[in-house]
Amino acid sequence: MPPNDHVLLALPPTAASASVLRSLRSEGVTVSPVSDGIGVLDAIRSRDPALLVFDVELPGPDQAAVLAAVQSEVPHVPVIAVTPRERRAGLLGQLRGDRDDYLLRPFAVDELAARIRLRLRLGADVENTLLRLGELVVDTDLAEVTVDGQAVPLSPTEYALLMALLTAPGEVRSPERLASQVWSEPASVNLVQVYISYLRRKIGAERIRTVRGEGYVLEA
Structure with a gap:
């Protein structure tokens, strides 16, 4: 801590x-x-x-x-x-x-x-920092997310999921690992999939790539 x-x-x-x-x-x-x-x-x-x-x-x-x-x-x-x-x-x-x-x-x-x-x-x-991945920007001091310069409102769970992906951009995160980071055990793989779909709708589907059999990657 x-x-x-x-x-x-x-x-x-x-x-x-x-x-x-x-x-x-x-x-x-x-x-x-x-x-x-x-x-x-x-x-x-x-x-x-x-x-x-x-x-x-x-x-x-x-x-x-x-x-x-x-x-x-x-x-x-x-x-x-x-x-x-x-x-x-x-x-x-x-x-x-x-x-x-x-x-x-x-x-x-x-x-x-x-x-x-x-x-x-x-x-x-990430206190007092801006995290950037392409046109995706997270102001973690204000807890604000923008995509292509436009504000994107996220729920607490969506934001936590985005942060779990954003801490390791370009790396595959398994559903099980995301579940433990965002919800704590025992969140289901299906619940992760549902929230990945919610997040894709808000930040752009192309920004979260599915790696079959492995998990998800946040990309620019």
Whole structure:
């Protein structure tokens, strides 16, 4: 993990949340807990976290307002939001497509840990840089993607998949490797294929070549 790997874990004060905290620490994640919306705002102002895990059902002030305040005050901090399925649709409008992510409750702790590591790794490797491959440009400081000078909005999963390919342009990435980088195990090969097709539609089908029996290559 990068030097600034401090994760702020904002979950309700329950036994399940305490178990998540212990499990993340046992996996080597540097994490501090808060249990209400006021605690989130106080913590981001004093601790400068590298990432925020944010439960949309925290006690305290309106959580939509808390999330908006976090995004305004520390726009460089990615958010992994935790939400029940019935609140997913409303949450998506608050997330900054290719910077933030979300998990549906209930979730596996190892999946959360994998998402955390992916977000921290992306932020550390490409902070304040422009990554270019031909006319494909990713501003990783702003989490913006352009193709031929035109902005291309990507979902969090599409962005993570693009970054997994872009870290090794011209090299074949197997579906299994992409699955472990983007979703954590056990994502299916079929799911990778579906998101490859989504990504092709947005950045251009010719930019992602299929190598039969091996995987996918990002090309200029």
